[in-house]
Amino acid sequence: MSIITLTTDFGYDDWYVGAMKGVILSINLKVTLVDITHNCPSGDIMSGAFIIKNSDYFPQNTIHIIVVDPGVGSSRIPLIAKLSNNQIYVLPDNGLLTLLLQKHSLVEAFAIENHKFMLNSISNTFHGRDIFAPAAAYASTGINISEFGRPINDLVQLSIQPIEKIENSISGTIVYIDKFGNLISNIHNSFINKKILLARLKNYTINQVGYKFCDVGRNESVVIFSSDGYIEIAVNLGSAKNIYNVEVGEKMIIEFDN
Amino acid sequence: MSIITLTTDFGYDDWYVGAMKGVILSINLKVTLVDITHNCPSGDIMSGAFIIKNSDYFPQNTIHIIVVDPGVGSSRIPLIAKLSNNQIYVLPDNGLLTLLLQKHSLVEAFAIENHKFMLNSISNTFHGRDIFAPAAAYASTGINISEFGRPINDLVQLSIQPIEKIENSISGTIVYIDKFGNLISNIHNSFINKKILLARLKNYTINQVGYKFCDVGRNESVVIFSSDGYIEIAVNLGSAKNIYNVEVGEKMIIEFDN
């Protein structure tokens, strides 16, 4: 019983994800399908990369389909890749693996070009259904991923906002905002070895530092580590996104105790 | 292992779909449940018909529950139907099969009226849980669909916007708008045997014709075939719905090269 997960920007309103699942189940009925999300912002590859970074919680040999594919139908390469976490990723080679490749190394990757493992008719606008879904389904039946096409050694990678250490502070970027409006930065706890004093965001100073949301009062802000190990700014029972009117890409500075 | 898919207008916020799945699993635990969408616009039978038209991607003998049922509790007939694609449809007889019946013929259909295959207590407002879910679950256990009730020969069908050929053009209608804001018409590629020159929509002219979204620049419009074979108007990395402020029902004209 293989697991195939699906992460897309197709939304929940249409038949697109259903068609992908129909294709998969037509090839391999003995598969457990898991939706990660289909609400990745349309065409936002970095958000897709952030979401799929958490795929480590799945068992080894899980196959992950990720379709955030603004270049569908162009020359970008459909890819099947194995990382050192022993999981398989089926996705366009457009940078979606950027953040996972900071944690795990690439074991091997192949272009999906063998028509045996695609639908008979390939549209120009829906490779999720015509190429990625069947590739994942065939891989789940035990087809070795080297059968799909030629090896690809250099994957496309997105440029990443750097974090900077300046004297007694670290400067980073808000890279993801979740459903609760929590502002998640790219500053990982592995960069932090001193007591955090406060965070600066736009013209605001957040000087309550805590461990959990309810360490502060209702509608108060707290600097906290996300469940993923990154510094985030949260508002207890409220939305930091709304209170600070912040979008992804905003700078954030963390200052330490002397 | 049978597959049962669910398509409804119940949304993702409440317990309604969960209750249907609980009912199904109480009757047959060995079933693979697949959500197509639960965001069909409330009571919009034509959108439901459009969504379920893509059920062909599922394996034969898949059972599809479709509950877009503004007449729930009235005299409209709960139906179980088999089409020539060898798939089973469980749904109110209110026109939801209209578009599928353009592609496939009706093999047989029966009213769901045998109380053996319903919940013990039938509400007036939630036949999805009380009638359609148990009918699909019993069908998945191998009950012949003729056991459910009397045969129904004439299904309710919705009237369909016609497409018109006028000299060197075809006039059609926008019949579906997807999550990306793509405007999907009822003009199928089987009606087109000449080079498309442009599309007219309201007072706008779209004169870029392409094969894929990224054939045009960011925020530019393109006339394209949808993954389903219908003419659609899309905006690369943007929303045609928002740019042209269009709703379902809007007329569209395609003009051909001379």
Place this chain on the structure above:
Amino acid sequence: MSIITLTTDFGYDDWYVGAMKGVILSINLKVTLVDITHNCPSGDIMSGAFIIKNSDYFPQNTIHIIVVDPGVGSSRIPLIAKLSNNQIYVLPDNGLLTLLLQKHSLVEAFAIENHKFMLNSISNTFHGRDIFAPAAAYASTGINISEFGRPINDLVQLSIQPIEKIENSISGTIVYIDKFGNLISNIHNSFINKKILLARLKNYTINQVGYKFCDVGRNESVVIFSSDGYIEIAVNLGSAKNIYNVEVGEKMIIEFDN
């Protein structure tokens, strides 16, 4: 093959629910996962209680995870409980079982404190992934729920809006508003033994009483019993929430025929 359902306020946009499912499948691959909803309003325990009240439609021994947990990381107790409907509930002890406990008695409940049944590393902000998901998964493998920790006898319960009988009427409260905008009250049909004449809501009088939505004309209001047995105010093919501009907590009065 065990069933595990998930009800949360994590939404459909992020990776949180996916991570929970990955954790579950890493512990027990032979499990059927069912999403009830992840759109419970953030931190709204009463809505969570209302949604999970419908878990009776699942087979016995189903395990339900409910994570609406504004106090995550605080001293509130992670709980695994069995009710007299022979179903298992895995959730924070914050009142989420309040409404279920009106229908079913508590058989036994235990704190989840045995680290054998948690992830190795426990965050302060995501016990859904670190505590509740693994607890449910281990319970689904046959671990007796008494193994999880010390018995808990008194569960936290929310205070409930009372209903009042006054002469020829009953006064209650709107306790849930669904996707269609139906206003569901806390007045159950077991309290009603006379013919309903009308409902009063704010300054409005709704004097059409029916059995199904389409008993009244389009956009007309009807007093009706919900599929769950509670008095609700609905608008045929429209939204009572929008028409009456009502939020949860609004009073409603039902008057009977003399």
